[in-house]
Structure formats: structure tokens, C-alpha cells
Amino acid sequence: MKFRQGKRHERNDGMNFTEEQIIRYSRHIILPEVGGEGQQKILEGKVLIIGTGGLGSPVAFYLAAAGVGTLGIIDDDVVDLSNLQRQILHSTKDIGRPKVESAREKLVALNPDCKVVVYKERLMAHNIMEIIKDYDVVVDGTDNFSTRFVTNDACVMAGKPFIHGGILRFTGQALTVIPGEGPCFRCIFQEPPPPGSVPTCSQAGVLGVLAGTIGLIQATEVLKYLLGKGDLLIGRLMMYDALAMKFREVTVKKNPNCPVCGENPTIKELKKI
Numbered sequence: 001m002k003f004r005q006g007k008r009h010e011r012n013d014g015m016n017f018t019e020e021q022i023i024r025y026s027r028h029i030i031l032p033e034v035g036g037e038g039q040q041k042i043l044e045g046k047v048l049i050i051g052t053g054g055l056g057s058p059v060a061f062y063l064a065a066a067g068v069g070t071l072g073i074i075d076d077d078v079v080d081l082s083n084l085q086r087q088i089l090h091s092t093k094d095i096g097r098p099k100v101e102s103a104r105e106k107l108v109a110l111n112p113d114c115k116v117v118v119y120k121e122r123l124m125a126h127n128i129m130e131i132i133k134d135y136d137v138v139v140d141g142t143d144n145f146s147t148r149f150v151t152n153d154a155c156v157m158a159g160k161p162f163i164h165g166g167i168l169r170f171t172g173q174a175l176t177v178i179p180g181e182g183p184c185f186r187c188i189f190q191e192p193p194p195p196g197s198v199p200t201c202s203q204a205g206v207l208g209v210l211a212g213t214i215g216l217i218q219a220t221e222v223l224k225y226l227l228g229k230g231d232l233l234i235g236r237l238m239m240y241d242a243l244a245m246k247f248r249e250v251t252v253k254k255n256p257n258c259p260v261c262g263e264n265p266t267i268k269e270l271k272k273i
Contacts, residue, residue, distance in 0.1 A: 048072040056141030057089040058215030074119035086208035125270035145192040152185035172214035182234035187255040
């Protein structure tokens with residue numbers, strides 16, 4: 001099927017889709033909970049994904065497919081052969097390439113509607129506020145506690161939604177943080193664990209498909225937030241055991257003594273952890 005490039009359908013409600021977009025997003029548009037108005041919100045959405053590895057790959061891939069208008073991807077790493085067991089944005093020919101370049105190539109090929117902004121650097125206390133200011137939602141695809149805690153703190157201070165995800169061995173978890181509406185990551189885990197006390201995926205291993213399971217939960221939360229539909233994982237830590245094939249949910253409450261979002265916060269500026 002050939003499309004007539006550039007021709008748009010004008011609508012009385014201000015929405016303006018090309019013929020290609022109407023076909024591409026037709027399965028969204030026919031959903032009563034989405035429709036043309038909801039798809040327009042997705043197209044106008046701006047999402048920052050921290051890390052383009054195990055979690056960041058499925059999050060970015062499905063958000064690009066859904067039509068999110070702007071995806072920011074930040075990562076300072078290069079593709080390694082050991083990544084390919086779970087990091088689906090990269091392939092064998094990408095080994096040695098910067099992950100952000102490999103990821104951008106796949107995302108634009110999937111959906112040219114998606115503007116991909118690349119940050120080939122590590123997200124840290126000194127640069128995070130400048131980077132996140134242009135985005136509606138921030139997604140946690142990190143593999144270390146230092147970046148995760150800095151991101152949580154920055155998002156709380158900036159009032160940015162933060163979609164957390166984590167995986168190890170056969171288990172994963174997800175939580176949505178909406179500043180002012182529920183607990184933040186520090187309400188549950190006040191401080192990073194001592195260095196070396198918790199093994200990384202490279203040390204303890206991880207079932208490759210687990211990244212897809214948790215990453216897609218994160219992507220779903222992003223789309224629900226952009227659409228303003230459904231119940232988000234606010235105050236609900238979702239935990240998944242792949243071996244038992246069971247999900248369980250732990251209710252968590254806002255901690256009045258939380259050092260970053262509590263009644264008398266002690267963390268008022270970002271510092272390297």
C-alpha cells in the first residue's frame with residue numbers, strides 16, 4: 001500500500017492526522033478510552049528514558065510504536081555481546097557502538113513520527129535538572145542505585161512523574177511516583193544500599209525476558225499517564241516472580257519523614273551519592 005505523503009485530514013476538534021497516522025494508530029483510535037484526542041496526547045508527549053539497556057529497550061520500542069512524539073534517551077555505554085540476551089534495541093552488528101546511536105536508529109526506523117533526542121552521557125546530579133525539564137515523564141531504566149536515587153530526588157524536586165522499574169535474577173518490580181500524590185522511591189527505600197551489598201545483573205544474572213515484562217509495565221504506565229486514564233501504580237509496588245509466574249502488590253504510603261518528599265525534607269539539593 002502506498003501512502004500520499006503529507007496529506008492531512010483537518011478536524012473540527014483541532015486534531016490533524018496524516019493518512020499514514022490514521023492507519024498506523026487505527027487500533028488506538030478505535031479504542032473509546034483513546035480515540036483521536038488520546039492519540040493526539042500521545043503524539044504530543046515527551047518522555048525521557050534513562051538507560052537503553054534491558055528495561056529501556058522495550059520501554060522505548062513500544063512508546064515509539066505507540067506514537068510518543070518525543071523520546072529522550074540517555075546512556076553513556078556501548079553495546080556489548082552480553083547485552084544482546086535482553087536488550088532488544090541492539091543487534092550483533094551494533095557491538096561496540098554507543099547504545100544511544102544504536103537505539104535511535106531502531107526507533108526512527110520503527111516510527112518516523114518519533115523525534116529521538118540523544119544524550120550520550122551519564123545522568124548525574126550536576127546535569128539531571130537541565131535534562132529532565134523538557135519532559136513530561138521520566139522512566140527508570142537504570143542498572144545502579146546511585147542514578148536511581150538521584151533521579152527520584154530530582155523528579156520530586158521538579159514535580160516530574162517518575163516510572164520506576166527494577167529486575168534481578170527472576171524477579172522484577174515497578175512503581176509510579178507522582179510527586180504530591182503518593183510516595184516516592186525514598187519513602188520505601190530511604191538510602192542506597194552499601195556498595196557491593198546488592199549484586200548487579202552482571203554479577204547475579206537475570207532472565208532475559210524479565211526485562212520485557214517489567215519494561216512493558218513501565219511503558220503502559222507512561223501511556224496511561226499521558227492519556228489520563230486508568231489507575232497508576234501510585235503507592236502500589238508491583239512485584240513479579242517469573243519462576244512462580246505470580247504478581248503481588250505491596251501497598252506503600254507516603255512517609256512523613258521522607259528526606260526528600262516528607263513534611264520537613266532534609267535533602268534540598270542534589271548531591272552525588
